[in-house]
Amino acid sequence: MSDTRAYARTLERLKKAGLRPTRQRLALGKLLFEGGHRHVTAEQLHSEAAKNQARVSLATVYNTLHQFTEAGLMREVVVEAGRSYFDTNIDDHHHFFHVDTGELQDISGSDVMVTAMxxxxxxxxxxRVxxxxxVRSAA
Amino acid sequence: MSDTRAYARTLERLKKAGLRPTRQRLALGKLLFEGGHRHVTAEQLHSEAAKNQARVSLATVYNTLHQFTEAGLMREVVVEAGRSYFDTNIDDHHHFFHVDTGELQDISGSDVMVTAMxxxxxxxxxxRVxxxxxVRSAA
DNA sequence: TCTTTAATTGGAAAAATTCTAAAGGGCTTG
DNA sequence: CAAGCCCTTTAGAATTTTTCCAATTAAAGA
Known part of the structure; x- marks a missing residue:
């Protein structure tokens, strides 16, 4: 997919959400919503942006992730003390969390059923539930 | 319950867990395991200890909470970015989290059923699951 | 285009947690 | 019951994560 088209898509997304399409948001949006779903920390996204010639401060990364979350474009997942993950998958679903590696993995909503609420x-x-x-590494 | 007995109980608990019964651990253990189950943050427990004439540094509170957790005397519950709760209830159970107030509330394990794992x-x-x-405040 | 207004940004500060090196304190052994 | 081993505690500083707010920038109206 061309860069231009990638930005056009992100632009569309931002407009729908009522967020101003600023340079920073376009750059971060492109990183987040290109390709498949992602689980990122603010720190990860920040350094990734740096590698892609996008000068964006860490504070802006936090702001943007929270704004995207509030606008329903992402979900925040808290699993570890002192670290937040942001998930671009907003479908109904849950997570595996690898205690040893810190990795997150999606579980489709239909694969887990919570009954007797x-x-x-x-x-x-x-x-939300x-x-x-x-899970931990098997012995 | 008398202070002496409270300490005796905590002493017993620590011994079973293979933790040396130091003055600090006894003081914190007494605060944590007296009365009903509790959800505390490190900061909360630290200031509570101070109010009870127990001089314990914040670093020690963190160490102790983690040691208690590792020993199976407590559980760590992560619900909010940048804040950990420690739960003295180690029975099988789950939680309500009040998004607006930051409060945690236990749900007995038998009241929630996860199926189709x-x-x-x-x-x-x-x-662990x-x-x-x-939940949020009703409109 | 210019101006006004409100949203956005990013450096600085705050908050949370961990680290470190030195001092202290249980517990075992002799 | 004294000595010594080694686990613990501690205070402060460092690190990490997150938030705040004054300066900047984008959008809308004239």
Whole structure:
């Protein structure tokens, strides 16, 4: 896919989400939404941007990831103390988390079924159910 | 319950776990395991210890929480970017997480059922399944 | 195009956690 | 019960992760 077309797609995406198509967002969006789904940390995305000649500060990477998340373009997945992953897959799904390697792996929503949901606490409404299956390297 | 008995219980717990019963561990253990189950952050426990005339450095609180967790006396629960909770309830159970308040609330293991488990990725073994039900304040 | 207005950016600061090297304290052995 | 081994604690600094806010930049209207 040509660079121009990649940017055009990202541009479209940003417009739909009501986000200004700035240079930084276009660059990060291109990295995130090109090719298949991804699990990235802010730090990873930041250094990846640097490698691609895109000068973007780490703070902007955080801002952008949060804005994309708020706009429903991504999901935030928290599995480890002091580290957030951002997932470009926004379909209903869950995760394997490799305790030893820190890797995340998607589990299609249909492969996990949560039954017997308890009732919500008073005055609250359901936001989302996260299932994280922690695995470690077999002995 | 008398202080003496409280310490005796914690002492027993530490011995079983193979942890030296130091002054600091006894003080923190007493705070953690007295009364009902608790969800605490390192910072919370640290200031609580200070209020109870127990001089314990923040680094030691972190060390102790991790040691207790490794010894199976507690569980670490990660729900928010940049913050870890430690849970004194080690029974099979899951959590409600209040997105707005940051509060955690236990769900008994029998109230949530995860079925249709996918097979583990190659070369991995199951460690644990975490279910976090995110709720927000009702409109 | 120019101006106004509001969103965006990134350096700096804050918050959370870990590291380090020196001092302290349990526990075993003699 | 003293000596010594070695695990623990500690304070401070370093590191890592995340957020704040003043300067900048983009969008909209004239």
């Amino acid at each position: 308890p009732s919500m606490p008073m005055g609250t409404a359901l936001d 996260d299932v994280i299956i922690r | 996918p097979s583990m990725p190659m070369g991995t073994a199951l460690d 975490d279910v976090i039900i995110r």
